[in-house]
Amino acid sequence: MKPSRRIVTKTMDRRQFMKAAAVGTAGMAGASVLGACAPRGTETSPSGDTTAGGSTSSSGGYYSWLGEPPVVEDSEITDTVEADIVVVGGGNAGTMCAVAAAEEGATVAVIEMQAQADIYYYGLHDVANINSELVLSRGVPEIKKSEFLAEFQRRTLGKTNPRIVRKFIDNSGPMLDWLYERMPQEAKDALKVYDWPDRADYWAVGGVINGFRCWPGYVNLNFQVTAPVLIAEAEAQGAKWYWSHTGVSLVTEEGETTENQESTEDGVEVFNDVQVPQTKVTGVIATDPDGNYIKFVAKKAVVLTAGDYGGNPAMYYAIQDEQRWLFEAHGLDTSNMTCSGFGRDGSGIKMGMWAGGSLDPNTRAMVWPQVMFSSTRFATNLLSWAGNPFIVMDHEGHRFCDETTLGAYALLSQVERRKPGLRYYTIFDSKYEKYFSMNPPEHFAFSFTGPSSGQGGATSQEVLAKWLAAGPAGYNASQETSGEGESGLDNAPEQAQPTSGAEATCSWGANSLEELYEYMGMSAELKASVQAEIDKWNKFCEQGEDEDFGRDPHMLISISDPPFYGFFRIDETPETGTVCLNGLNTDDNQRVLDKNYNPIVGLYASGNNSGGRFAVQYTTPISGLTLGMAMTLGRLLGQQLAKGEI
DSSP: OOOOEEEEOOOOOHHHHHHBOOSOOTTOOEEEEEEOOOOGGGSOOGGGOOSGGGOOBOTTSSBTTTOOOOOOOGGGEEEEEEEEEEEEOOSHHHHHHHHHHHHTTOOEEEEESSOTTTOOOSSSOEEOOSSOHHHHHTTOOOOOHHHHHHHHHHHTTTOSOHHHHHHHHHHHHHHHHHHHHHSOHHHHHHOEEOOOTTOHHHHHTTTEETTEEOOOOOEEOOHHHHHHHHHHHHHHTTOEEEETOEEEEEEEEEEEEEEEEEEEETTEEEEEEEEEEEEEEEEEEEEOTTSOEEEEEEEEEEEEOOOOSTTOHHHHHHHOHHHHHHHHHTTOOOTTOOOSSSOOOOHHHHHHHHTTBOBOOSOOOEEOGGGOOOOSSSOTTTTGGGOOOSOOBOTTSOBOSOTTTTTTHHHHHHHHTSOTTOEEEEEEOTTHHHHHHTSOOOTTOOOOOSSSSSOSSOOHHHHHHHHHHHGGGOBOGGGGOOSSOTTOOTTSOOOOOOOOSGGGOOEEEESSHHHHHHHTTOOHHHHHHHHHHHHHHHHHHHHTOOTTTOOOGGGOOOSOSSSEEEEEEEOOSOOOOSEEOOOBOBOTTOEEEBTTSOEEEEEEEOGGGBOSSOOSOOOOSSTTHHHHHHHHHHHHHHHHHHHTOO
């Protein structure tokens, strides 16, 4: 029988309500205003965190990067706004949450720190979905939901919440179909469904590489032009976006919950009433563009969708254990580790933790940008958008791993754990299209369509023809790198580009392997080593078994038919990722949990403010999963809150 629960909430007067400064006082009756983070420049130096996980605490008992919650006096409030639902953060998840809630009749206030003219929505707009009518109508095979869930749990070592993942699986198809109906025509015309219908051989083996299964069917869509249409529709239904407003604090009430907890007395199991602290969130304090404090009162819920902590060096250093360890192992500076492009300041996570929440206990995961090597001197992202279907040899000319395990993640992990700054060589032949047709459609599993990052419009045949025509001079891929993202948006965040000139040249073509080695500047010893490795590789391909590293037999394709192509890549520093994926500890309904694993009443988190979705690595059985989950779960949360279902 499930233990019963009754809620007892104690209150205090308004002055006490506004001045209570901390959440961690167990059993204390009252209310408080709990703040978000200070401006990024005021964060505690990462060097202050001396233990794993950044557990060094401040005087208030918090992580040192968390700091003390600010106190906002009642007299400082200049205006009050009431809404059923207050959403902190108007990105992908927040927008979908607000629009869905407004559609169901709720009043919604969205607090977004960016100006309306400047906002850029996260990602390259690859959106995963399971069995949307749109995708199925394009001929993509239906995905068996239970198999997808099992594969996802296997990849995350069972650390993620299967109920949350299942909600994505069940609701992502309807989400995409709903979104497609509301897209402007230009977005509909540009939408791409990735199904690879020409992969007959590949799909004949069930889309399984090295035992890991993956599926096609994700879409590339332009959310940048779609979001304003959704927002206008929601505002016509009573929602309101507060642009250039910054969430500063949560308004909370402190009380107690009486729980029936199991215990043992003289060997007999009994249930006793035990009082435990409980927090209720009733609103948000934010600043307007002029720095004035505005109080947003939430009648039903506050939803945190303010993005990750990847732009906050102190939080990144403390929380991203694996990358910190990598940097420290290489003797690199760890004082300013941040995500590139889309890292946020962690303010939503801080607000939730000041309200008594805790961090997602999963192994920290992040999206590695394009799963590529990191160099400012060479176009080392060459061909990396498609994972790595070719063989890779180290600076001595030896293979060192199965290059195709988990897309490109295993290869990158191996490289990042080796001496930095060395060259990694790849050789392939005229059968390159066969390689690409067999590449697993995992994270960023594009076919090779551009000269250096898959972003240009040139075909692989055109690019490789330039490699071949360049002769011993080689082809400088960086000269033709497009500045636009995959979605064609000209306002995408700038990406670091390799230096122009001879040093950036790292790709060649030739009609014989001997010529290719000469063009690539290999020493006699390296030539011999590379040739021996290719001879051994061709033997493995002939016998159908990679005796060295057990590569999937379907990925064994010989290097034997001219012309031949080669390039090298250099990994100078470990990647710090595009965005971090673990936020607050949440339950099946995206409610933020306190340290007793009880829901904080009225407080929810979605997108990268939430937990339970990703663990270990962002290795996924379908591309676009981070946006697919954010948009699907954000929309579902808005619907459920508006209907009173949670």
